[in-house]
Amino acid sequence: xxxxxxxxxWEPFVPPFYWSATHLLRFxxxxxxxxxxxxxxxxxxxxxxxxxxxxxxxxxxxxxxAAVLYRRIRYMAKAELFRFPIGVVMRLxxxxxxxRFEADARAxxxxxxxxxxxxxxGMFPEGHRSRTGYVGKPRxxxxxxxxxxxxxxxxxxxxxxxxxxxxxxxxxxxxxxVTIGQPFxxxxxxxxxxxxxxxxxxxIFGAITALLPAKxxxxxxxxxxxxxxxxxxxx
Numbered sequence: 728x729x730x731x732x733x734x735x736x737w738e739p740f741v742p743p744f745y746w747s748a749t750h751l752l753r754f755x756x757x758x759x760x761x762x763x764x765x766x767x768x769x770x771x772x773x774x775x776x777x778x779x780x781x782x783x784x785x786x787x788x789x790x791x792x793a794a795v796l797y798r799r800i801r802y803m804a805k806a807e808l809f810r811f812p813i814g815v816v817m818r819l820x821x822x823x824x825x826x827r828f829e830a831d832a833r834a835x836x837x838x839x840x841x842x843x844x845x846x847x848x849g850m851f852p853e854g855h856r857s858r859t860g861y862v863g864k865p866r867x868x869x870x871x872x873x874x875x876x877x878x879x880x881x882x883x884x885x886x887x888x889x890x891x892x893x894x895x896x897x898x899x900x901x902x903x904x905v906t907i908g909q910p911f912x913x914x915x916x917x918x919x920x921x922x923x924x925x926x927x928x929x930x931i932f933g934a935i936t937a938l939l940p941a942k943x944x945x946x947x948x949x950x951x952x953x954x955x956x957x958x959x960x961x962x
Contacts, residue, residue: 737818744819745792745799753793759897760887764794766907772797775842775878776910779869781862781935781943782851784888788822791849791883794905800849801841803834825868827854835872842878852932860889861945862936870913870927877915880931882908884938906938 756762770776778800780791788802799821806824808817825834841848850872852865873880887903890896911934913927936944 737821740819741821742799745821748789748820749792749796752789753796756790756793756903759900761900761902763902763904764796764907765904767794767796769907769909770795770797770881771879771910773845775845775876776847776881777842777869777873777876777878778847778849778881778883779852779931779935780849780883780885780905781939782853782856783860783885784856784891786888786891787851787856787885788849789820790888790903791885791905794883794907795847795881798847800847802849803838805855835868838872839876842872842876848872848878852928852935857889859945860943862932862939862943863945865928865932867924867928870924870931871919873913873931874916874919874923874927877912879910879912880934881910882931882934882938884908884935886940886943908934908938 776798778791778795778798780787784790788800788804792800802820802822803825804817804822805827808814808822809824823834823837825831838848838850850869852869853863854866854868857863872878884906885903886905887901890901890903913930916923919927
């Protein structure tokens, strides 16, 4: 197996694993949760695409993939997740590592390569999952890639996955919903300035928060909802 991987890499195994896992999860969501997807008709069937969303749970990437369904999404994931054994699953799922909170040129180039080849890239602008259930401040990486590539951005909003931090929640059939908005483009800028990135970050994150119920919006987005030290939103 190691010799095969050195010669051919992970790619031959990725599509069958990804689609099998995605359809299995979709079946489990229909069985074990009150699962709802709105706006799937907005998903472009081909061409480069940056799928963006808020981030409530470690389960969000596969759940977002099951919601979008028509496209195989390649996710950036923190480099720590690529250690054995969980790293095997990450590779089979088609994810690639990024060193968070620093300028990771290799991850940036990998993301741009996916988009140049007409692929779908999944990103969570907050950079990490929310620990409070409320959306946090977005980071500039998503906007930088969107500006440099000019790829369409597909805003999505995930609701209810914060309940999955407790595995017993599945016995209560939690309500989990994904809303998919209209895709939009940012004007391509090969060398974006700090101002360009800041403006694009606000536009991307604004498109996400516009799809979310008010209960997920903390002070950063203009809501009066408590943000620190409070319980996460609940149904």
